[in-house]
Amino acid sequence: MIATQFIRVKKLNRRSFLQAGATAAGGLMLGFYLPEKSPLAAQTSSAAPAKLNAFVRIGADDSVTLMIHKSEMGQGTVTSLSMLLAEELECDWTKIRNEFPLVDPAYGAMMGAYGSLSIRTSWMPLRQAGAQAREMLISAAAQKWGVDKSQCRAENNNIVNTASNAKLSFGSLAEDAAKLPLPQVKLKDPSQYQLIGTSKKRLDTPAKVNGTATFGLDIKRPGMLYASLQRCPVFGGKVASFDATKAKSMPGVKNVVQISNGVAVVADNTWAAAEARKALTIQWDEGSRANTSSASLRQMFADLAEKPGANARKSGDAAAAMSGAAQKLEAVYEAPYLSHAPMEPLNCTAVVTDDSCEIWVGTQIQSVAQQTAAGITKLPPSKIAIHTEFLGGGFGRRGGADFIGEAVEIAKALKGTPVKLTWTREDDIQHDTYRPASYTKFAAGLDADGWPVALTGTVVCPSFGGLRNGVDSTGVEGIVTHTYDIPNQDIQYHPPDAGIPVSYWRSVGFSQNCYFMESFIDEMAAATKKDPVEFRRRLLSKDPKNSRYLNVLNVAAEKAGWGKPLPAGHYHGVGIVNNLGSFNAQVAEVSVNQGKVKVHRVVCAVDCGQIVNKAGVTQQIESGIVYGLSAALKIGITLDHGRVQQTNFNTYDPLRIDEMPVVEVYLVENHENPGGIGEAATPTIVPAVINAVFAATGKRVRSLPIKAESLA
Amino acid sequence: MAVVKFTLNGKAQSVDVEPRMPLLWILRDVLAMTGTKFGCGGGFCGACTVHINGSPVRSCQTLASGLNGKSVTTIEGLSADGMSHPVQRAWIEEDVPQCGYCQSGQIMTAAALVAKAPNPTDADIDEALHGNLCRCGTYQDIRRAVHTAARYRRAQIPADEKAQEKGVLA
Numbered sequence: 001m002i003a004t005q006f007i008r009v010k011k012l013n014r015r016s017f018l019q020a021g022a023t024a025a026g027g028l029m030l031g032f033y034l035p036e037k038s039p040l041a042a043q044t045s046s047a048a049p050a051k052l053n054a055f056v057r058i059g060a061d062d063s064v065t066l067m068i069h070k071s072e073m074g075q076g077t078v079t080s081l082s083m084l085l086a087e088e089l090e091c092d093w094t095k096i097r098n099e100f101p102l103v104d105p106a107y108g109a110m111m112g113a114y115g116s117l118s119i120r121t122s123w124m125p126l127r128q129a130g131a132q133a134r135e136m137l138i139s140a141a142a143q144k145w146g147v148d149k150s151q152c153r154a155e156n157n158n159i160v161n162t163a164s165n166a167k168l169s170f171g172s173l174a175e176d177a178a179k180l181p182l183p184q185v186k187l188k189d190p191s192q193y194q195l196i197g198t199s200k201k202r203l204d205t206p207a208k209v210n211g212t213a214t215f216g217l218d219i220k221r222p223g224m225l226y227a228s229l230q231r232c233p234v235f236g237g238k239v240a241s242f243d244a245t246k247a248k249s250m251p252g253v254k255n256v257v258q259i260s261n262g263v264a265v266v267a268d269n270t271w272a273a274a275e276a277r278k279a280l281t282i283q284w285d286e287g288s289r290a291n292t293s294s295a296s297l298r299q300m301f302a303d304l305a306e307k308p309g310a311n312a313r314k315s316g317d318a319a320a321a322m323s324g325a326a327q328k329l330e331a332v333y334e335a336p337y338l339s340h341a342p343m344e345p346l347n348c349t350a351v352v353t354d355d356s357c358e359i360w361v362g363t364q365i366q367s368v369a370q371q372t373a374a375g376i377t378k379l380p381p382s383k384i385a386i387h388t389e390f391l392g393g394g395f396g397r398r399g400g401a402d403f404i405g406e407a408v409e410i411a412k413a414l415k416g417t418p419v420k421l422t423w424t425r426e427d428d429i430q431h432d433t434y435r436p437a438s439y440t441k442f443a444a445g446l447d448a449d450g451w452p453v454a455l456t457g458t459v460v461c462p463s464f465g466g467l468r469n470g471v472d473s474t475g476v477e478g479i480v481t482h483t484y485d486i487p488n489q490d491i492q493y494h495p496p497d498a499g500i501p502v503s504y505w506r507s508v509g510f511s512q513n514c515y516f517m518e519s520f521i522d523e524m525a526a527a528t529k530k531d532p533v534e535f536r537r538r539l540l541s542k543d544p545k546n547s548r549y550l551n552v553l554n555v556a557a558e559k560a561g562w563g564k565p566l567p568a569g570h571y572h573g574v575g576i577v578n579n580l581g582s583f584n585a586q587v588a589e590v591s592v593n594q595g596k597v598k599v600h601r602v603v604c605a606v607d608c609g610q611i612v613n614k615a616g617v618t619q620q621i622e623s624g625i626v627y628g629l630s631a632a633l634k635i636g637i638t639l640d641h642g643r644v645q646q647t648n649f650n651t652y653d654p655l656r657i658d659e660m661p662v663v664e665v666y667l668v669e670n671h672e673n674p675g676g677i678g679e680a681a682t683p684t685i686v687p688a689v690i691n692a693v694f695a696a697t698g699k700r701v702r703s704l705p706i707k708a709e710s711l712a
Numbered sequence: 713m714a715v716v717k718f719t720l721n722g723k724a725q726s727v728d729v730e731p732r733m734p735l736l737w738i739l740r741d742v743l744a745m746t747g748t749k750f751g752c753g754g755g756f757c758g759a760c761t762v763h764i765n766g767s768p769v770r771s772c773q774t775l776a777s778g779l780n781g782k783s784v785t786t787i788e789g790l791s792a793d794g795m796s797h798p799v800q801r802a803w804i805e806e807d808v809p810q811c812g813y814c815q816s817g818q819i820m821t822a823a824a825l826v827a828k829a830p831n832p833t834d835a836d837i838d839e840a841l842h843g844n845l846c847r848c849g850t851y852q853d854i855r856r857a858v859h860t861a862a863r864y865r866r867a868q869i870p871a872d873e874k875a876q877e878k879g880v881l882a
């Protein structure tokens with residue numbers, strides 16, 4: 001199976017795609033090669049490419065293979081990281097191959113793709129790796145020619161002798177170069193960039209239009225069996241007892257195993273396992289959360305919001321300023337639990353023997369996957385190989401390792417047999433580690449001219465990032481990080497014990513707090529009928545550190561035609577955010593018809609510092625906006641009797657193509673340090689839409705998703 | 713178990729499976745053709761879209777028992793070289809995929825659309841692709857690429873002939 005895929009991809013790359021390249025793909029081509037062999041398998045091939053450093057391999061055939069140590073979940077990492085390496089290596093962009101390497105300390109203590117950090121943490125090391133490899137090839141060539149290094153330069157997969165015009169190919173030098181020590185290198189000045197800052201097509205597109213890209217769910221190993229796991233419908237519940245007699249008699253069923261999270265049926269195909277699972281009879285010990293409902297949680301959050309919490313941000317004397325204010329506003333904002341629902345359901349393939357464990361998975365954090373497997377198998381990490389496959393979406397969900405642990409537990413029970421665990425969509429929606437629900441009670445004091453002098457807030461949001469002085473930053477980011485000029489502020493925080501598993505969801509705390517904050521700012525502007533853009537401008541203009549912030553606001557307002565006439569029934573709303581080292585402002589144009597909100601157009605101006613791939617940044621902004629729009633308009637998790645009520649994409653129905661607005665992205669270019677981009681745009685779209693809905697209807701939406709009844 | 717005979721990507725295929733087994737899992741687990749994706753299993757997402765007798769259908773909702781004599785086309789069979797179908801060419805040109813997981817289904821639905829609508833409007837595209845979810849949010853690129861695909865298709869017949877003369881299409 002593996003060999004076939006290899007040949008198939010290779011054939012496509014070498015022949016068909018090369019030929020199609022000129023017409024269909026504009027000359028760009030690349031093969032996505034399978035990861036290097038497991039360290040657990042004997043490696044004897046003498047033709048292995050020379051390893052110049054942890055990131056660069058060069059074969060005698062002149063092939064340049066770049067190790068992509070971050071997961072590709074759609075955010076374009078394979079392409080942007082290749083650009084960083086190739087920029088310095090001076091290799092022929094069209095001959096690059098990529099591999100996802102195994103876990104190695106060379107790729108960082110926490111190898112993975114999370115926190116929109118891939119570019120930020122690769123920016124220096126990958127350019128350095130490319131430059132080192134280039135200098136080593138130059139040194140090898142200089143030695144061969146017996147000339148000084150200064151007489152040689154790298155160009156298009158060759159080292160050129162500038163005196164004689166002689167050339168040696170990378171491939172012919174690689175073996176010698178690999179024996180040299182790692183040199184000190186000087187990186188290019190931005191004025192010399194040839195790839196960085198341009199717009200490149202994705203290297204993984206060809207494999208993703210013909211079914212050959214291998215996702216975790218596509219893995220097949222010799223003798224592999226398929227598992228489906230029944231978990232307790234109530235969070236924290238456990239198996240009390242079960243009867244598998246009927247399930248075991250179903251066609252294709254090979255085994256039934258109990259693991260810590262439930263009871264797994266193992267069969268000879270995915271469907272047979274899932275069908276037989278329905279025939280299990282399980283008595284659950286539902287634990288202490290069986291009476292949880294959305295209403296009971298809301299009450300718990302609301303009660304806490306009346307009590308003093310941990311200090312999350314304090315400046316000036318908010319109480320005094322509030323009592324002296326000419327006008328006081330109060331508002332409670334709420335956001336629901338959200339499932340990530342990546343398009344590819346969670347899955348993991350594992351085989352465990354007495355002295356090894358091998359895993360094929362789409363994971364965001366390979367190091368955590370390895371540690372999880374080590375904990376279950378009691379094997380040292382060196383005996384655990386994590387093969388990274390393409391991820392059919394991550395959004396934070398695949399940073400967790402619950403599904404990996406489950407697969408390893410099942411595989412451990414079936415020693416020596418590879419097992420693929422596949423979650424159903426229902427499993428995914430009902431057993432996520434959710435974006436936490438949040439409840440925030442705000443008050444603002446305005447002076448006689450309508451400018452804010454005090455802001456207070458009590459944030460109630462379940463914690464998962466750990467408490468520091470009683471505060472989980474993931475619960476308050478976006479509220480405590482804004483840079484509006486409000487002299488007196490007092491923000492407090494409570495972590496309620498809600499018993500629902502929660503974790504990172506694209507843009508984390510910003511996903512709800514940017515909505516709360518930017519909508520409440522809009523309420524302040526509306527209180528004295530100030531223009532929302534002008535209001536923000538004034539609150540940002542005092543501190544010169546806000547210049548990038550102000551700039552994106554101005555660009556978005558101008559490009560959207562803020563203040564200019566719109567088609568009848570259309571209204572504008574604005575939102576801005578500074579998250580993960582990037583700034584963006586969005587203007588949404590909406591209409592509301594009998595309570596139904598339609599978003600027509602979204603203009604986003606973004607400043608993410610130095611851009612690596614313009615096309616990639618634009619794609620991620622569009623992607624983030626769609627992800628946020630689903631949360632604003634459509635999706636939410638509710639609970640009853642401790643159970644999630646939504647089941648599949650019928651009841652948890654994200655944005656579809658007919659609801660897609662026109663999105664225009666404007667990039668502010670500069671050479672500031674690169675910021676994160678994968679999560680940048682998700683928070684901002686929510687207040688932009690909600691504020692436009694207010695402009696259209698005069699109704700302030702303070703809980704999500706928008707309900708038509710509340711606007712009719 | 714029952715033997716089911718159908719045509720798969722132009723070739724005769726026979727499988728011995730449970731009559732209730734969905735085509736999706738016959739393709740993926742029995743025949744190891746994993747280009748067709750599992751997204752929801754309930755007909756809500758379109759990731760599993762294939763063509764049966766030329767029409768787009770959800771393979772997760774198509775049972776083995778109904779397959780006899782049918783002609784099934786999957787993403788693997790859309791073009792001989794995996795890239796020359798007008799929709800594939802357009803998807804490469806417009807660089808549509810992000811994670812890529814939904815794209816087999818999007819492409820199969822789009823291929824059925826451009827086969828019958830030579831010049832689809834945005835509204836036609838939205839209607840045809842309403843059932844295909846993309847969590848990465850590639851919708852705007854999909855709309856653009858369907859227009860491009862339709863343009864390629866309108867020009868396709870002479871282009872194909874020219875290509876074959878030069879032996880470009882293997």
Ligand code: FES
Nearest residue numbers: 751752753758772
């Ligand atoms: S998997 Fe068939 S429609 Fe979703």
Ligand code: FES
Nearest residue numbers: 811812846847848
């Ligand atoms: S490209 Fe990722 S779900 Fe569509």
